[in-house]
Amino acid sequence: MKDALLERDLGRARLLSEKRNEEDFQAVLVEACLVGREHFISCGETKADRSELIKDVLEAYTHLMDRVFMAAKKGKYRTEVDPLLRRYELPGSVRDEEGKSILHHIASVRTDDQRPMWTHVNIEHFMMTYNCIPNAVDYQGRTCLHLLAESAITSDKSVTWGEEEFTVTESWVCLGKLLLSLGCDPRRADNADRLPAHIARMNGNLRLFDVLSKKCEELRKDEQSTETKLVFDQILEAVYENNLQSLKKQCSLCTHLLPLESKIDPLTEAVRRGHLEAAMMLVAAGAPLCGLPLISVTPLHAAHSLPQLPIIIPVVLRKEYVNRLRYEAGSIQVISESKDEVKQKIETLARGVKSIGDKAMWRFAELRDGGKEARELLCKAADLGLSLTCQMLALEGVNIHPLPREPHPVQQAFDKKQMPTMRVLFRDLHMSLFSIFDKVDNNSPLYTAIESLEFQQFEHLCEKMKNTSPRNSFIQQLKSAYNGDHKGELDNTVLSYIASQSHHPAVDFLKEIDLVYLASCKEDDWTFILTEVQNQIFSTLRGDQQLVYMACKLIINFLYSCWWFPREHSRRHCHNWHFFSVGLVTLPYRVLMSLFLEEVASAPPEAWEPAMFLDRIISTFKRATDEEEKGRLPRKEIRLLLDPTNTVQKPVNKLICAILEFLENVK
Incomplete structure (x- = not known):
């Protein structure tokens, strides 16, 4: 039956499945899933069966990847790597547990006499036969050229590479030239902002440094400026059409496959359409595994929520997530109890993803103080540069944005020079970089x-x-x-x-x-506030008074930045998230400022003592409401003190009444 499946003989496969031996059928079904042909076999699959089948196929896929990469490390292309890739129709972009592609191992493994393990004939055959991404990156953002620069040996010892005689140094330089001719780009920097040429120079390999540097200069001379948006649009088009050659070309033009302004994740779109090889190419090229978690369904969720997709798609996604999470956990050097706790949490999540896929959750999500614990974990993850951990924290139904006087993830990432993580915080978690923006190098890509x-x-x-x-x-x-x-x-x-x-x-x-700056550009609203007047007013206020205003403003900011969902829902459960979420504009700033100044004008100095802090906040918010027979309702008109010629109509959201009720209960 396996041969019938691999030969795409539908009739023979179904005939054999009807006469199946139950003991062997599961093994055959797993084999069929590995090549995406489970539909050839009639097995009466249920939802529970699919979940268990994914686990079995994941185990088989993991074993298959171990065989492929073990053979790649030994240079056994003709006898093992090529037959395995052909038999299971795998692309050349498959990755191991460190995010390395086969090309990474081609560029780094060496024989006992220190020459490259792979011959140029086998390398050329591999690159031309399989859709391999020349600039595939591992979890450290390194291309095969980075690993070449790290692994290349300098020695005058004579060796035979292929069928020619070289010195060890020359054999590695020739390998570098071959990879460059096959499309590998030496201008790509890793996560530590190192170029392959820099690594070669640091290791004293000046001949390889010269080759890489000259190629960089040639490419920069011929470089044509391409708009990021245009390249991104072409990537999306290639994903929609499953045009692998176009996708491969566009991936080589774009360092960041998910620009800051993106609203659509190409990886999610590839998964939704069942374009497995396109998805694997994107992942190998450095596409984030969990991009845009606040506004988009994640690739992992898409792979599990569409039952018409082949089993191999959720299997590959689980494997990629598990590998990356385990790698991030393994990169933590346990020198304190807190870091050990972070490591254990990530490993636990990785086990959950392996077992139940997109249903895996962080343990703290069930705790009352889960928000605080999530924020602490986010700061530690940002400090360590754990990008996927940061992204997956955004999937929980807790507030991950820091509260006042709490450490800020952006600052933590900046202090440790975790630039890729800063990009994730800004793009995926919608965190402002304003606090550190003046310190960022003006010429940096971010x-x-x-x-x-x-x-x-x-x-x-x-x-x-x-x-x-x-x-x-x-x-x-x-x-x-x-x-x-x-x-x-x-x-x-x-x-x-x-x-x-x-x-x-x-x-x-x-x-x-x-x-003067414009406070609102809407019609019928006030328009101007003099900066000098505002600063002069607030400079005369006591510290206790300013603190009350800051607290009121903080409450408004919290509500505006929150995502609100029906009970028993969270972001991970919403396919049409925009129908459930809503931004709550309780009070415009200009209105809050006027109400606060009313409070300042009417409340005596002793009313601003620290013991009356909560009373002043409640009193300020009460000024936005009217007491009527039906209860407390929002005020219909509020005159703006800094612009007395204008009156704001219906300036208050009715949520203000709920805020007052909550604050009074707290008091």
């Missing part, structure tokens, strides 16, 4: 990406305008202000955008000059 994203968002805002002339003028004003070349006042639309994007670099420009 800074450049965020800078580009800000201008893209402003241009998108301007595209909604019917008149082309002001639109172009606004964009030019913003760029001039950012570069420090703008003279005079900025247009209100520009100021509105900068005020609403607190992490925008141009904020520093506004702080240095006396300008």
